[in-house]
Amino acid sequence: MADTDHQDIKALSFEAALDQLEQIVRKLESGQAPLQESITIYERGEALKAHCETLLRQAEARIEKITLSRDGKATGTEPLDP
Template sequence: MDEAKGSATEADDITQMSFEQALSALEQIVQQLERGDVPLDESITLYERGEQLRAACQKRLDAAQARIEKIVTGADGKPTGTTPLDGDN
């Protein structure tokens, strides 16, 4: 049961990270796994953490892309303003 508490705490930690912090942590995990010198159980734990970090980064990238797509362009292709993400327009 302690593992479930640890996973919830780790997920909470990830939500508090900036995109750059999460990406850096993910890169560190990838490097550790690529070295191949981590015991199997630890590798599985690292992989799970990496997947949580990847999902968090992807969520933030998707949100940023949605914001960018809301930029309104004029007939000349230049931005003329923005519209709210949750607007009715």
């Protein structure tokens, strides 16, 4: 699979990519797709999976924990897993 085959995936949100991946899984599990189509959509599924994993890693890197003072007021943020 050439990297340029699925360039449109890079523009998808996590939710949209996951929805497409779920549709592919259902279609493959149903056994209704001809062999060549199964191969093509499996390859797209792999690209969608990689995109979702990348987006998840990016989101995890951005998550911060809100720090609170003794009286419960927000005082700032720090990395969730320093």
